[in-house]
Amino acid sequence: MILHVDMDAFYASIEQRDRPELRGTPVVVGGSEGRGVVTAASYEAREYGIHSAMPGSRAVKLCPHATFVRGRLDHYAAVGRAVREIFHRFTPVVQPLSLDEAFLDVSGTIRLHGSPREIGMSIRETIRRELDLPASVGIAPLKFVAKIASDIGKPNGFVEVPENGVREFLDPLPVARLWGVGKVGQAKLQRMGYRTIAELRVADRDRLESQLGRWGLHLWNLANGIDARRVVVDRQAKGIGHERTFSEDLSDMESLSSVVSYLCEQTCRRLRRARRLTSTVTLKYRREDFQTFSRARKLSDPTDSTLEILKVAETLLAEMRQRQPRSVRLLGVSLGGLSEADAPKQMNLFAEESGDEASSKVDSLSDEIASKLGKHSVYRASSHQWVDRKNQPPK
Numbered sequence: 001m002i003l004h005v006d007m008d009a010f011y012a013s014i015e016q017r018d019r020p021e022l023r024g025t026p027v028v029v030g031g032s033e034g035r036g037v038v039t040a041a042s043y044e045a046r047e048y049g050i051h052s053a054m055p056g057s058r059a060v061k062l063c064p065h066a067t068f069v070r071g072r073l074d075h076y077a078a079v080g081r082a083v084r085e086i087f088h089r090f091t092p093v094v095q096p097l098s099l100d101e102a103f104l105d106v107s108g109t110i111r112l113h114g115s116p117r118e119i120g121m122s123i124r125e126t127i128r129r130e131l132d133l134p135a136s137v138g139i140a141p142l143k144f145v146a147k148i149a150s151d152i153g154k155p156n157g158f159v160e161v162p163e164n165g166v167r168e169f170l171d172p173l174p175v176a177r178l179w180g181v182g183k184v185g186q187a188k189l190q191r192m193g194y195r196t197i198a199e200l201r202v203a204d205r206d207r208l209e210s211q212l213g214r215w216g217l218h219l220w221n222l223a224n225g226i227d228a229r230r231v232v233v234d235r236q237a238k239g240i241g242h243e244r245t246f247s248e249d250l251s252d253m254e255s256l257s258s259v260v261s262y263l264c265e266q267t268c269r270r271l272r273r274a275r276r277l278t279s280t281v282t283l284k285y286r287r288e289d290f291q292t293f294s295r296a297r298k299l300s301d302p303t304d305s306t307l308e309i310l311k312v313a314e315t316l317l318a319e320m321r322q323r324q325p326r327s328v329r330l331l332g333v334s335l336g337g338l339s340e341a342d343a344p345k346q347m348n349l350f351a352e353e354s355g356d357e358a359s360s361k362v363d364s365l366s367d368e369i370a371s372k373l374g375k376h377s378v379y380r381a382s383s384h385q386w387v388d389r390k391n392q393p394p395k
Contacts, residue, residue: 001116001139001163002231003104004146005123007083008134008155010100011040011076015069017132026066031056036245039071043155073242077270079131086126090119095231101150103143105231117160124158141166142227144179151177166225171198178222180215189219197223240274241282242266243332249288251327258385260313263333265383268306269367275341277302281309283316284332287324295320302339306363309335310382 007013011029016022028050030039038059041050048063059066080099087094090113093105106119113119120137127135138149140161149159149169161169170177175194176186192211194200200208200223208216221227242263250256260283271278282296295316303309313333 001106001141002143002146003106003116003120003123004138004140004143004150005087005102005104005120006136006138006150006154007100007127008136009040009042009046010080010133011071012042012045013133014072014076014079016042022067026050026063028056028059028063028066028068029071031059031068036247079133082131083127083133083135086123086130089126090123093231093233095233103146103231120158120160124156140169142225143229143231144222144227145169145225147179148173148177167201170223170225171196171201173197175200175219178219180218185215239334239336239338240267240270240276240278241284241332241334242270243284243330243334245286245330246328249327249329253321255385256317256321256328256331257314258383259331260317260333261310261380261382262386263331264310264313265306265366265380267333267335268304268309268363271335271338272304272341272363272367276338277304277341278309278335279303279337279339280335281312281316282334282336283313283320284330284334285317285320285324285328286330288327288329290329292330293320293324296336298337302337304341304363305360306366306380309333310380 012027015027015029016025024044025042026045026048027042028038028045029041030036031054036056038050038052038054038056040052041059045059045063045066048066050059050062050066056068060068076099083100084094084096084102087102087104091104091106091109093108095103097103104123106113106116109119110116113122116139120139124135124137127133134156136150136154136157138146138151138153138157138159138161140146140149141163145161145166149161150157153159173196174186175181175189175197176183178197178200181189189195189200194203200219203220203223205217205220208220210216212219244259244263246259250259279299279302280296281299282294284292284294286292297312297316299308299312317331
């Protein structure tokens with residue numbers, strides 16, 4: 001059996017836990033000062049129609065009395081690692097989907113920890129007792145059914161679908177519950193007369209495939225409880241990145257360079273913490289009119305050096321400013337083409353002469369200090385203008 005464990009309103013729940021006076025009140029992570037984008041919303045805030053990816057200005061209008069807090073991604077990541085450590089106490093077969101949710105295959109640990117239901121209850125209780133956070137659990141013989149089960153039970157839910165009860169569970173649900181069906185897909189299926197999963201299940205398979213191609217066959221299989229996907233252990237991230245939306249548009253190169261320096265430091269710290277190397281640096285650039293551009297550069301050799309990555313990011317920024325000189329609303333830096341840090345690689349005979357060894361020592365020392373004293377305890381002089389600005393109280 002497969003478990004899907006989903007932390008409820010994860011970021012917002014952490015803020016409510018850390019600040020007890022916020023419990024039971026609408027809390028919005030991100031979107032501060034109306035310029036940013038909502039990262040997460042507590043269930044109390046969701047009652048007013050606030051959701052992730054919503055512009056902060058819209059969230060303020062929907063719920064003026066909500067508490068808006070700045071996101072603390074490093075803190076959320078640390079809590080996420082603690083959640084994952086709890087998962088691994090009950091099974092080694094864990095497939096993380098993000099910081100706040102994962103699939104767990106408990107088929108091999110039933111003799112050790114009890115039935116899937118008992119394991120699910122134990123995991124949820126352990127998270128509540130040790131981390132003081134709510135979680136929803138779905139249990140089913142198939143991954144997508146377990147995912148649906150946990151979603152239906154939210155918040156703090158617990159739904160179990162037995163092996164012989166998949167059809168009974170799925171039939172009355174709307175087609176939008178199936179993986180791969182968004183708003184556009186739902187509208188298209190409804191125009192074709194498919195509103196519930198049961199109506200898809202009894203549809204003619206060949207006709208559905210001729211109408212919708214491979215997508216139609218995929219939906220028919222899911223509706224009939226056919227899904228061969230298994231839990232994949234420790235799926236590696238394909239990229240690591242950071243981005244910032246500014247409270248005021250920026251146009252001077254000094255300020256923009258400081259932001260890029262800060263983003264590179266934070267992103268590279270995460271890269272080294274994950275013991276990965278990157279071979280591609282991408283700069284995301286959103287103008288004040290919301291038009292978004294990106295430029296990427298492939299590196300000659302994989303690296304985790306902040307200095308090397310910063311040099312490339314600064315070059316990309318200079319190129320972008322030349323092409324798009326208008327004021328900037330958002331900047332982002334992401335690292336792709338990830339590989340294991342301990343994978344064999346070509347050694348540089350001139351590393352010491354080029355300063356690579358010294359740069360590596362600087363990275364190691366700054367990582368160690370940041371892990372003990374916080375991410376703003378040490379940073380490059382080139383990041384100072386942005387760090388100082390973002391730490392100023394809002395006017």
